[in-house]
Amino acid sequence: MTTTTSPVSYKKKDFESGQEVRWCPGCGDYAILSGVQQVFASLGVPKEKFVVVSGIGCSSRFPYYVDTYGFHGIHGRAPAIASGVKCANPELDVWVATGDGDALSIGGNHIVHAARRNVDMVVLLFNNRIYGLTKGQYSPTSEPGKKTVSTPFGSLDQPFNPINLMLGAGATFVARTVDTQIPHLKKVLAAAHAHRGFSFVEILQNCVIFNNGAFEHITSREIRDDRQVDLRPGQPLVFGKELDKGLRFQPTSIEIVSPEEATVWNPSGRSGASAYRISMGDERGELPVPIGIFRDVEAPCIDREIHAQIEAARARLGEGTLHDLFHSGDTWQVGAAD
């Protein structure tokens, strides 16, 4: 029972739980934690409304380090637990922290169905393309041929592209950001939070121990302006240190053009076709890797719809009582009635 609400002016430290953080030194998760704590402080939401739910894996230790309500679940099941939390109480601000193994392998079924139902929550997928906590096996986002402890001769698996997987599952908000690019991360998380519905954010995250430099070709300072294009709603698709290059959608391809010719990005198209095309990249790897907001569309959220249906039934039939419960079918009397 909420009788009072907390003040809504916070600093980052208000969201630090005080528990000793146990990620490896240099892990990308530290930067993400810091970014999330800053974003939480900025949202104007009473802190008791936040619930952070996770599964199993390095990223799933996340709830212990944020001073909100938190639930460290079991492997892969965070979207299901979070769906229950949110559907039982839609007033809560529900966030899921998960990883590539947790969300896309053992929990693959739950994340696609949470997306399909459009449960109003933010899912942060820490993608480091490796199993960290179980010590270095390849993951469902690892590149083919990857040599790991479980694939000493190279992995034969084809990876998921988390972005187009979630687009295919009907996620209403799909975005990508990078652990080391904190201003971008904060901007994307704020947009994910502002979106009403299922918000999926892939965070490219570096595992210093088992997969160091996995995204170096996209994220290193020297090259990232040329290797990334930020998908900003209503803005042209431009990139490069001097923003001197643009992307233009052609009928069968995406071409590098001058900034003036660049396509203006619209993540709100119902079909998501442009988002899907750009998420796939090109065969030769010449196009920059898109980050930012792929998709952002409005749709009914199941958590609200559930309660609306209940309210409609109550309005039509009246609040059900124990007497109604027992007397809804044919009844008969035995012995004298009072």
Added chain:
Amino acid sequence: MTPPQTADRPKERLEEVVIRFAGDSGDGMQLTGTQFTNTSAVLGNDLATFPDFPAEIRAPAGTLFGVSGFQVRFSARDIHTPGDAPDVLVAMNPAALKVNLPDLKPGGLLIVNTGNFGPKDLEKAHYDSNPLDDPRLEQEYRLVKLDLNEATLQATKDSGLGSKDALRCKNLLALGMLYWVFSRPLSTTEAWLEKKFAGKPEVLAANLAALRAGHTIAENSEIFQGRQYEVAPAPLPRGTYRNVKGNDATAMGLVAAAKLSGLPLFLGSYPITPASDILHALARYKNFGVITFQAEDEIAGICTAIGASYSGALAVTTTSGPGLALKTEAMGLAVMTELPLVIVDVQRGGPSTGLPTKTEQADLLMALWGRHGECPMPVLAASSPADCFWAALEAARIALKYMTPVLLLTDGYLGNGAEPFRIPEDGELTPFPVRHWTDPEDFQPYRRDPETLARPWAVPGTPGLQHRIGGLEKADITGHVCYDPDNHEKMVALREAKVMGVAREYAPLEVFGEASGDLLVLGWGSTFGSVRGAVVRARQAGKKVSQLHLRHLWPLPPDLGGILERFERILIPEMNRGQLARLIRGEYLREVVSLTKVKGRPFTTAETLAKIEELLG
């Protein structure tokens, strides 16, 4: 046609009757049986039903494996089972006759639809010749042969329905006949048809016409020789009654628990036979504030329920054996996070897909021990369809009071079977209001209530109580992640002590019969009725036999050991290979006689009685 001379012959009074309706799985036998049951319920008979249908939705017509049956026993006295052998068999085709005739009592009434006894029908039932031509059939049974197909087409010819659709009303015609034979009114079924087919006037007209024609044919033709029967109302305890199926009673018990606790009810569930009807029933209770979440799989069913429990709801997940197996990891999470949760397992024949539509009690040991780690939880079992209500209510109450998952075992026989349910009177059910923790003063998520050892239930949204829970071992009191060896041992012991403490509030066990004697028949779950019938008959024959039936399988009742010591021998009938017997041997070092049956069908009274007689000579 001249009215037969026998029309006003006095009705014969019968103590009880067992009818079995049998036909193709598309013949509407379940519906017919259910209607007969509801009509008999409203007349005040005690009754019990046993629906028995194939796993296939529409098995190929006329085949032996496609036969669907519904047995109903209605009585002028208190009964506990749907009866061993039917007095009346309605066989809609040769396959139904072949499968069910061996069960019919000698001299029983056999009603056969001759309209489905063509050469092809006989071939599909593997009959070399038409069994109706065998003169022994008429010698051994009271045979009534009628072309129900033709009679139905005649009766429905003005309804506007085509003959294919009209033929589907033949079950109503058979039902109308039996209503006359057993002096039942048509009104309950007429009202039901009018509601069901309100938007389909032609279908309604055809069904009503078939029902009434059956009644008229039975009354006016010679086929029953004017012999009509009555079964008086049963002297049940005073009150208002309704007929319930076990799964519906479970749903009602859960809704009642939500009302009495003041919490919203949340069901996370995935469809599985024979548990889905609980989901269906709860989905209709929207105006009671019930949330039903049809999850993507069994694991999500329980995980959404755990999430909803964290949010403060009375959370439930329902399933059958294979689904319970899938939920076991999450059950461990519920034990570790000490959140209230009701898990209902409507057991079916296993392992694997097994016999999905048939009954069994073979999940007992999985319910007790089938989890990783030391993972105790209270386990309850319902003993009859109506008892599912009380068992579900108690499961929810224990879960909320002790902050623990609770497992409720029912089975397909209870879930699909029906019997009269005495509706609790106003004030009979005691509210148990649940208040979530709100006091932030020195709040600790794992500081326990000294009496129940329950931890506080602090739900998200409550200011000042932010805390983290999860599957990692918790430090005592603070709930922080803790790998300390002594703490782990302490927490394992605390969780166990909490669950074992539930037994303190059990009512004393009640032995049926003397408190000591030559033989105690000890049972659990759905065997209650057949054991009671057998024990009553053995006692009438002078045997010193008593019955004890367990509601609580874990923790076991504290007075059970003492009762066991007062009997020379103990017989445990169960629909598995002796799982309760193992438990009793292990817990009490007491030798027991195990009577087992794993045929997908409940024990008959005769089977249990035969074992009692064998043991007592």
